[in-house]
Amino acid sequence: MNPKKPYSADMATSTKVLLLIIISIIISSSIHPSSSSDPTPSPWPHQFHSILIMNYSGANQIIDLWYDWPNGRNFNIIQHQLGKLLYDLEWNNGTSFFYTLDSTEECRVAHLDVGILRPNWLDGANYLGQEHVDGFLCNVWEKVDFIWYYEDVVTKRPVHWVFYTGRSAHVMTFEVGAVLEDANWQAPAYCFENKDAEKNPKTHPVIADGYLETSVQERTLRDSKLA
Numbered sequence: 001m002n003p004k005k006p007y008s009a010d011m012a013t014s015t016k017v018l019l020l021i022i023i024s025i026i027i028s029s030s031i032h033p034s035s036s037s038d039p040t041p042s043p044w045p046h047q048f049h050s051i052l053i054m055n056y057s058g059a060n061q062i063i064d065l066w067y068d069w070p071n072g073r074n075f076n077i078i079q080h081q082l083g084k085l086l087y088d089l090e091w092n093n094g095t096s097f098f099y100t101l102d103s104t105e106e107c108r109v110a111h112l113d114v115g116i117l118r119p120n121w122l123d124g125a126n127y128l129g130q131e132h133v134d135g136f137l138c139n140v141w142e143k144v145d146f147i148w149y150y151e152d153v154v155t156k157r158p159v160h161w162v163f164y165t166g167r168s169a170h171v172m173t174f175e176v177g178a179v180l181e182d183a184n185w186q187a188p189a190y191c192f193e194n195k196d197a198e199k200n201p202k203t204h205p206v207i208a209d210g211y212l213e214t215s216v217q218e219r220t221l222r223d224s225k226l227a
Helices: 009-031 201-207 210-225
Strands: 047-056 059-068 073-080 085-091 095-099 107-111 126-133 136-143 147-152 158-163 168-176
Touching: 126 147, 136 158
Parallel strands: none
Antiparallel strands: 047 059, 047 168, 059 073, 073 085, 085 095, 095 107, 126 136, 136 147, 147 158, 158 168
16 A cells, blocks of 8 residues: 655645635625626606706706606706706607797797607616715716716715716706696797797797707707617
């Protein structure tokens, strides 16, 4: 019989190294989960009210946003800093009204291919990881190079988003289930007086408005990518 070989120091070292490699792999896989376990953005509630602070190229706005998916409508009431109050009313048939309610009676009607965003419009977004934004730890997604979306890790509420144009939104309030009364969704009569908006002199101040131009540009790209 051959005598039993002693357990050498080299063998002990090799065993320890192997164990360390196995432990390292286990820890690494737990810290860096596979893409299949990446978090997904929460669908938008079917109805909500939110106050947003918007910035675009240094211009500030406060937007009073009402989202009403069951009734196929979305309303942005925009207060420009030390400027006009503009109403941006979207319907799911692709029609949008941009108007004021002051004595100028400005109105512009736009017809786009697709209506308002569906609640699950962020499906398929690319997960980018986590980032602190506005004091909140957020999961971050990017969708078709159109929008970067930040959602609070704990509450799942939206915190911030940035459009490809550079226009950004900071979410100040988010009231799930809040609904605006039906009477407030009616565009004024002067929006229907002349269907040819380009020939209506009352439309020109709104057409020149930076928000309208940027919004229509964003929605046109949105229609082609997020529909």
